Amino acid sequence: MHTLPDIRQLFRPVQPAINQEQVSYQEQPPSLLLSKYIYCYWQLSSRGPLAEPFTYRVVADGCIDLFFNTDTPEDFYIMGFSTTYTEFPLDNPFNYIGIRFLPAAFPLLFRIDAAELTNRFEALKAVAPALSKGLTQQVQAHQQLSSLQPLLDNYFGAILSQTFHEADSRFFDALDLILKTHGTLNLNTDLHTGISPRQLRRLFDFYIGSSPKTFSKVVRFQHILHAKPSARSLRENKLFYDAGYYDQAHFIKEFKTMYGLTPTIALR
Incomplete structure (x- = not known):
């Protein structure tokens, strides 16, 4: 039996605040x-x-x-x-x-x-x-x-x-690694779990709903939201590099896909 690790301190999903009185x-x-x-x-x-x-x-x-x-x-x-x-x-x-x-x-x-x-x-x-x-x-x-x-x-x-929880501990090890690195680890070289990429993908499909790569993208995006950087600090301090994005254009495109607004608008 393998229960979920306590990931609340590693991952706290954020949804946008609602700025409407009604x-x-x-x-x-x-x-x-x-x-x-x-x-x-x-x-x-x-x-x-x-x-x-x-x-x-x-x-x-x-x-x-x-x-x-x-x-x-x-x-x-x-x-x-x-x-x-x-x-x-x-x-x-x-x-x-x-x-x-x-x-x-x-x-x-x-x-x-x-x-x-x-x-x-x-x-x-x-x-x-x-x-x-x-x-x-x-x-x-x-x-x-x-x-x-x-x-x-x-x-x-x-x-x-009343539920018996049974899951491959190697899946949870991979989940833990992705969360601890805020989704920025190199999945090809740093995700050592003892199973093949195909097996790991199958486990992520069942338990998460997508691949380790896609889940890592969401974790990385959520880490940016939780940090609450200003649009100015993102631009001037190049925080998107630290968050694992290739460049500013890559960051803006991925952020807009997951949020629906550009970082400049969403984080102001």
């Missing part, structure tokens, strides 16, 4: 028991009717999310590993609650192949019917994350206690 976004950590598996619970909601439609941008973060609209708790959705940003036009008003799993945690718990969800979001009932039904029973009649969080902690805690 829209609220909050995150709450799970119980300590679940902290290796679930990064956070989150709630995205409008404060009354909005003057204009709202589009929520989700940037690439290496995670798998479950979410639902509190008006339709029977309709849970799952969003897989994303190589790009995604935009969601939301109904007005709206109230969404979600669960963000740390990399590899969801496939480890539920034996769902992450590669089948990459760059997609699906109805959870089509992917994991029993999980969808169980979650719907937990969340009905709840409009606020504060009241729902203890129920979710108990629900996932029970699943954790």
